[in-house]
Amino acid sequence: SQQGEEDPQALSIQEGENATMNCSYKTSINNLQWYRQNSGRGLVHLILIRSNEREKHSGRLRVTLDTSKKSSSLLITASRAADTASYFCATDQPYKAAGNKLTFGGGTRVLVKP
Amino acid sequence: DAMVIQNPRYQVTQFGKPVTLSCSQTLNHNVMYWYQQKSSQAPKLLFHYYDKDFNNEADTPDNFQSRRPNTSFCFLDIRSPGLGDAAMYLCATSRGDDRGYEQYFGPGTRLTVT
Numbered sequence: 001s002q003q004g005e006e007d008p009q010a011l012s013i014q015e016g017e018n019a020t021m022n023c024s025y026k027t028s029i030n031n032l033q034w035y036r037q038n039s040g041r042g043l044v045h046l047i048l049i050r051s052n053e054r055e056k057h058s059g060r061l062r063v064t065l066d067t068s069k070k071s072s073s074l075l076i077t078a079s080r081a082a083d084t085a086s087y088f089c090a091t092d093q094p095y096k097a098a099g100n101k102l103t104f105g106g107g108t109r110v111l112v113k114p
Numbered sequence: 115d116a117m118v119i120q121n122p123r124y125q126v127t128q129f130g131k132p133v134t135l136s137c138s139q140t141l142n143h144n145v146m147y148w149y150q151q152k153s154s155q156a157p158k159l160l161f162h163y164y165d166k167d168f169n170n171e172a173d174t175p176d177n178f179q180s181r182r183p184n185t186s187f188c189f190l191d192i193r194s195p196g197l198g199d200a201a202m203y204l205c206a207t208s209r210g211d212d213r214g215y216e217q218y219f220g221p222g223t224r225l226t227v228t
């Protein structure tokens with residue numbers, strides 16, 4: 001079952017604007033991760049934020065995590081046409097002996113218009 | 115350099131005709147995962163291997179099997195594909211401990227069932 005719900009489902013912005021998307025989840029987590037998926041391709045890891053962290057930055061990306069509200073947000077600043085993609089949050093729980101189970105949200109489709 | 119390679123990128127099979135998808139990795143990661151992603155949906159974990167230890171998700175149909183002959187390779191076998199199995203199949207790898215690491219995804223194999 002889907003652990004995370006993402007909001008909005010789709011987002012259309014002009015190049016240079018910021019894009020914000022939110023993710024809510026239901027159960028406790030170890031970490032939360034964000035991935036990007038270009039159309040018809042595999043997923044690319046963006047950021048991993050641990051449950052004891054509140055904010056993390058990577059280049060033009062900023063992720064926040066509020067474990068009390070079971071929510072996270074991804075902000076893309078100064079967006080570019082190349083940022084057009086689907087963005088997924090994934091809750092991360094240790095899985096049996098090893099490895100980690102990612103349960104993905106439904107994704108936000110972002111269109112950045114030149 | 116490609117780190118997680120999936121072959122073929124596109125596969126067409128007939129209803130009921132067995133099909134095998136392959137994944138290889140150059141990362142020497144302990145854990146390999148197979149996900150199914152249907153159109154406009156989130157990836158859904160089918161199963162994963164920690165070394166040779168196979169772990170099936172509870173809701174993965176029996177029609178789906180997997181083999182991991184060595185660290186580098188993993189195969190997804192669909193014994194009798196139905197129309198509902200048409201999807202993108204994603205292979206991913208990660209390091210094998212419960213601290214939580216990003217997963218590295220291949221480009222996916224898009225399966226069409228006719």
